[in-house]
Amino acid sequence: MSAATNFNFSVIVIPSAVRSAAANLDFPTLNQSLSFALEVSSPSDFQTLYSEDTKGGNTFKGLLYVPDLDPSDPCDNHDLVPRNVTRKANLPMDDLKLVAYAPLITQHCSRQYMYSAENDNVAAFIFYGVPAKYSNNTDPLEGEGYPFEYPVYYLDGSIGQPLMNKLSEYSANMSEVYNGFNLTEAGYDIRDYARIYAVISTKNTNPMPGLWLFLLVVVAVLLFIIGASSLLMHLFQFHYRRSLRRRIANGEVDLEGLGVGRITVPREFLAKFPLYVYIAENGGQTTPPRQKVQDTTAPTTQPVPKEEGRRKERVKIPSAVVVKEGVSIVIPATITAERKSKGKERVKEKPRSPTAIDATTSPEMAEVSTSKGLTLSSPTTPSTTSRSSPKVQYSSTPSPQPRGTQTPTTTSPPHPRGYHQTSCPICLDDFIHQETTVRELPCLHIFHPECIDPYLKSQSSLCVLCKQSCLPKGYVPIRLTNSIVRRERLLRSIRERSREVATATAANNGGNNGEGGILWRWRLRRLRRQEQDLMGRQALVRVGRGRGGGFGLGPHYREQRVVEDVVRPRWRETMDRVFPGFR
Amino acid sequence: MAAVKRITKELAEFSNNPVPGVSAGLASEDNVFKWNVILTGPQGSPYSGGVFTLNLILPTEYPFKPPTLNFTTKIYHPNVSNDDKGSMCLGVLRSDSWKPSCKIVQVLEMAAGLLKEPNVDDAVETSIADEYKNNPESFEKTAREWTRKYAK
Structure with missing residues (x-):
């Protein structure tokens, strides 16, 4: 669709010498001060009636003329179309480009003009409106399908009729046209032709006019901004996630404190926590009940056949545990190697050592260590092999984990290491010296494996006594999501603030209660708000009872489980995906 | 289980070595997770002469999770919430500081100790705590009044 934007009518001079325009209308315009020129550009003055399927580009130009009709045709109303108007015959050549011009009288007349124009191969047709007494002002395009290939325009009658009159002034030779005398005086050849030349400028009415284009640009810019900020946010989130992962790996983050749900100890890590046979701190010498246990074992170690049976049974308990849990006890490489080589030897030794009867790990290791000469200065009285061996086992098995500060055994001498703990804190049963198999956590606290293992596997990764994580450093047990990152950052900032507040309080208590008080209260309020925010946003459900409010944040959140809000609207999810930093 | x-073990232990001022027993024979506790107000405290009944609820995850203590008798105390729950705020009963090695006996001892001397730092009823700190006479008066009214 190409709608007209501008009609330009001017007078050109076609020299008489030119016999063929060769479709080229590059003729000079007549001096405008001596002739006529008209420009119609006000959209209210014209209409584009038809411009589809038309040939030609953005402009249609040609000499303006009125198509010939049959002389008897009543459409050639000479009230409207002057007799001397420019007709085809008044044009100097046949191959000139033409623009037909006619009044819009009736549909029949319009058709007549248009068929005639079609024969003349016009570039365009311009109708103009006429007073109602001549016309029923029918749309020339009405009726059966429009068969013409040229565009049709309509000019308002107030412009169209004077133009028609002008057209009649430029149909004869140079001396007879309007102002012809002056023209010839001005040097125009009298044989040349001065004719009205029409240029119709059109513009492709593209489906998206200016406003739409503008909107499109705005939308594009918006999209770009959204995309860019989304990308930036994702980058930042990625960076934060990576840094959190690094900090978790360095053990700087209290994962349980983040309240990201239950963190448990996977089976394979649990399997690495050593199982030992319990040794009392002082070798079971002082505490009467444990003494008693030892007393019963001491005399019975030597009678071989009977003790063998007992031993077997006793040692089988941990072995059963071992098999059931799929556990392999961590044995230092040297000892493992030793053990392999000692395998056959052990068989030979079998009758000699009562502990070596079973192929279970702990006595075996003990034996190996003993034969390696690792028995360290044992303060105990000369004892049987079976009694001293587990002790050696302790000292020769270095704990691969870093020791916690709160553990009772850190300060004890490194050799024959016993335990302060005399009973399992979970079931409150006493450990039996050299008999009970105990699970030692990385913090060096010991428990019955059957008591602590289910808890670590299903409830928590923290030691129940010192609340130290049992997970190895650098292990990231959870998928780090942006919400965890946010949580961690918020918690950290709150903790920092609370420290600030604490200092502020301290300073405040020392000094007066003036400005500092206001600042302090403001910070306090902000802190509380952030805290509430955190709780609200994460839809925390408090399990168990905590204090209301307060800043004991680290452990304070420990028991709060994050309940993923089930009813989060879809748009928020999308929003979250696009702008991971908000919320 | x-x-x-x-719990059975602890109950036996408690029956053998009872804590003075505290008597406790199962609320019903077939449920070891619910204990009835009776505290007698210690001499020299505003609660003296009062008999306070409490519910001790043990979670099924016990001893990994702390028990909860609720006063069924109304009491004017900074560490006991002044609502129909009457929950008692003890530091060791907070799940983050709870240790499985802590026994019920110790919890009960601490509860009895709180009657003797409230712990304002751990207070749930901050207004009562403030009163206890700043205006002990009026606190004692109200506490005594409540004891007379509810804990006889």
């Missing part, structure tokens, strides 16, 4: 075993 590990929890039942341990």
Whole structure:
């Protein structure tokens, strides 16, 4: 669709010498001060009636003329179309480009003009409106399908009729046209032709006019901004996630404190926590009940056949545990190697050592260590092999984990290491010296494996006594999501603030209660708000009872489980995906 | 069941060595997770002469999770919430500081100790705590009044 934007009518001079325009209308315009020129550009003055399927580009130009009709045709109303108007015959050549011009009288007349124009191969047709007494002002395009290939325009009658009159002034030779005398005086050849030349400028009415284009640009810019900020946010989130992962790996983050749900100890890590046979701190010498246990074992170690049976049974308990849990006890490489080589030897030794009867790990290791000469200065009285061996086992098995500060055994001498703990804190049963198999956590606290293992596997990764994580450093047990990152950052900032507040309080208590008080209260309020925010946003459900409010944040959140809000609207999810930093 | 075993053990231990001023027993024979506790107000405290009944609820995850203590008798105390729950705020009963090695006996001892001397730092009823700190006479008066009114 190409709608007209501008009609330009001017007078050109076609020299008489030119016999063929060769479709080229590059003729000079007549001096405008001596002739006529008209420009119609006000959209209210014209209409584009038809411009589809038309040939030609953005402009249609040609000499303006009125198509010939049959002389008897009543459409050639000479009230409207002057007799001397420019007709085809008044044009100097046949191959000139033409623009037909006619009044819009009736549909029949319009058709007549248009068929005639079609024969003349016009570039365009311009109708103009006429007073109602001549016309029923029918749309020339009405009726059966429009068969013409040229565009049709309509000019308002107030412009169209004077133009028609002008057209009649430029149909004869140079001396007879309007102002012809002056023209010839001005040097125009009298044989040349001065004719009205029409240029119709059109513009492709593209489906998206200016406003739409503008909107499109705005939308594009918006999209770009959204995309860019989304990308930036994702980058930042990625960076934060990576840094959190690094900090978790360095053990700087209290994962349980983040309240990201239950963190448990996977089976394979649990399997690495050593199982030992319990040794009392002082070798079971002082505490009467444990003494008693030892007393019963001491005399019975030597009678071989009977003790063998007992031993077997006793040692089988941990072995059963071992098999059931799929556990392999961590044995230092040297000892493992030793053990392999000692395998056959052990068989030979079998009758000699009562502990070596079973192929279970702990006595075996003990034996190996003993034969390696690792028995360290044992303060105990000369004892049987079976009694001293587990002790050696302790000292020769270095704990691969870093020791916690709160553990009772850190300060004890490194050799024959016993335990302060005399009973399992979970079931409150006493450990039996050299008999009970105990699970030692990385913090060096010991428990019955059957008591602590289910808890670590299903409830928590923290030691129940010192609340130290049992997970190895650098292990990231959870998928780090942006919400965890946010949580961690918020918690950290709150903790920092609370420290600030604490200092502020301290300073405040020392000094007066003036400005500092206001600042302090403001910070306090902000802190509380952030805290509430955190709780609200994460839809925390408090399990168990905590204090209301307060800043004991680290452990304070420990028991709060994050309940993923089930009813989060879809748009928020999308929003979250696009702008991971908000919320 | 590990929890039942341990609770039974603790109950036996408590019956053998009762804590003065505290009597406790199962609320019903077939449920070891619910204990009835009776505290007698210690001499020299505003609660003296009062008899306070409490519910001790042990979670099924016990001893990994702390028990909860609720006063069924109304009491004017900074560490006991002044609502129909009457929950008692004890530091060791907070799940983050709870240790499984802590026994019920110790919890009960601490509860009895709180009657003797409230712990304002751990207070749930901050207004009562403030009153206790700043205006002990009026606190004692109200506490005594409540004891007379509710804990006889």
